[in-house]
Amino acid sequence: MTPGARIQASAEILDEILAGVPAEKALTGWARRSRFAGSKDRAAVRDHVFQALRCRRSYACLGGGETGRALMLGALRAGGRDPAEVFTGEGHSPAVLSDAEQAAGQAPETLGDRFDLPDWMIPHFEGALGAKWCAAAQALTGRAPVVLRVNLRKATVAVALAALAEDGVEAKPAEIADTALVVCAGARRVAASRAYREGLIELQDGSSQAAMECLAVPPGARVLDYCAGGGGKVLALAARAEAEWFAHDAAPARMRDLPDRARRAGVCVTLLEEAVKAGSFDLVLCDVPCSGSGTWRRTPDAKWRMTPERLSELTEVQAAILDRAAGLVTPGGRLAYATCSLFCEENEAQVEAFVRRQPDWRLATQRHWTVSDQGDGFFLAIFER
Numbered sequence: 001m002t003p004g005a006r007i008q009a010s011a012e013i014l015d016e017i018l019a020g021v022p023a024e025k026a027l028t029g030w031a032r033r034s035r036f037a038g039s040k041d042r043a044a045v046r047d048h049v050f051q052a053l054r055c056r057r058s059y060a061c062l063g064g065g066e067t068g069r070a071l072m073l074g075a076l077r078a079g080g081r082d083p084a085e086v087f088t089g090e091g092h093s094p095a096v097l098s099d100a101e102q103a104a105g106q107a108p109e110t111l112g113d114r115f116d117l118p119d120w121m122i123p124h125f126e127g128a129l130g131a132k133w134c135a136a137a138q139a140l141t142g143r144a145p146v147v148l149r150v151n152l153r154k155a156t157v158a159v160a161l162a163a164l165a166e167d168g169v170e171a172k173p174a175e176i177a178d179t180a181l182v183v184c185a186g187a188r189r190v191a192a193s194r195a196y197r198e199g200l201i202e203l204q205d206g207s208s209q210a211a212m213e214c215l216a217v218p219p220g221a222r223v224l225d226y227c228a229g230g231g232g233k234v235l236a237l238a239a240r241a242e243a244e245w246f247a248h249d250a251a252p253a254r255m256r257d258l259p260d261r262a263r264r265a266g267v268c269v270t271l272l273e274e275a276v277k278a279g280s281f282d283l284v285l286c287d288v289p290c291s292g293s294g295t296w297r298r299t300p301d302a303k304w305r306m307t308p309e310r311l312s313e314l315t316e317v318q319a320a321i322l323d324r325a326a327g328l329v330t331p332g333g334r335l336a337y338a339t340c341s342l343f344c345e346e347n348e349a350q351v352e353a354f355v356r357r358q359p360d361w362r363l364a365t366q367r368h369w370t371v372s373d374q375g376d377g378f379f380l381a382i383f384e385r
């Protein structure tokens with residue numbers, strides 16, 4: 001595909017997403033219909049679409065409207081490129097710009113336009129991050145790093161780096177966590193690499209790894225990942241300690257890949273249908289469902305789908321999970337609460353409300369990770385009683 005044809009395809013996919021189709025579904029549908037598109041084309045189109053979603057408001061200003069075509073026009077203007085070079089009407093390139101399109105477009109002025117956020121969200125960013133909110137919002141408009149976790153059960157950092165290099169994946173250690181490697185080149189080769197297939201590495205964001213490093217696990221402890229999903233957190237913990245590992249999720253189907261991942265990692269994780277029937281635990285981790293605001297550069301359409309009502313529903317679910325999980329902790333044990341959100345309502349406010357509701361618990365420690373070139377926004381609180 002020519003660069004123009006990729007832009008045209010991206011504009012059409014964006015129109016579907018703007019009409020309500022989830023981004024992944026729209027991209028997959030396009031790839032299925034477009035057998036002529038090679039892997040480089042698919043990757044380029046995906047990059048265009050995701051970048052336009054990250055910067056939807058500022059590109060809409062620059063492009064003069066909120067259609068796929070206007071967003072791609074805005075993207076070219078934002079990148080300092082002359083759109084006329086791409087909007088040529090030749091082959092499968094977008095049609096030549098009309099006079100109205102050439103005249104339309106202005107620099108983003110409002111805060112929401114400049115920082116690519118829905119207006120209602122700005123007080124939430126400001127409330128949580130103070131003067132740093134602009135930098136965080138800005139960071140969410142860029143691409144996320146690809147970060148790997150070295151599985152210390154199977155490899156050292158040096159061994160993992162060498163194995164990745166054999167398969168053309170270039171990575172370097174990241175300061176954020178002892179086990180974190182940031183991929184510098186060959187990210188698309190990770191999944192097929194020997195290092196991945198043999199469980200020397202896993203894909204895991206740097207902040208999640210750093211947070212799991214903060215959770216000390218005594219030998220022989222019974223540890224429950226109460227909102228396990230694909231099991232990324234319990235696998236990170238299990239790579240570093242000898243303990244009994246359990247995983248639970250309200251939607252058990254989300255744990256479907258966990259047995260394979262655990263086998264590859266060389267650890268044993270017992271899946272629980274009903275955690276309450278499995279006795280008590282020395283450590284219960286609640287990696288709760290959240291807005292995901294710390295990860296929106298990876299899932300940029302989620303930024304625009306979030307509403308104040310949804311945020312409020314999520315905070316209720318989070319509080320209920322904490323209360324339920326607290327009842328599963330053995331006397332003298334610990335309860336950990338984690339989100340990949342930047343918002344105070346989902347982090348500190350939840351912590352404060354929990355210790356008010358359950359005064360036999362006290363906050364031992366809490367920590368934030370900001371959106372960076374090594375990790376997403378993340379929050380961890382550890383309670384003791």
Ligand SMILES: C[S@@+](CC[C@H](N)C(=O)[O-])C[C@H]1O[C@@H](n2cnc3c(N)ncnc32)[C@H](O)[C@@H]1O
Binds near residue numbers: 226228229231233249
């Ligand atoms: C942030 S995700 C977990 C991600 C996972 N820990 C990982 O590292 O891959 C939150 C998970 O909580 C689950 N969940 C939602 N409500 C729940 C509830 N009431 N009790 C337990 N799990 C719940 C969701 O199904 C989802 O898989």
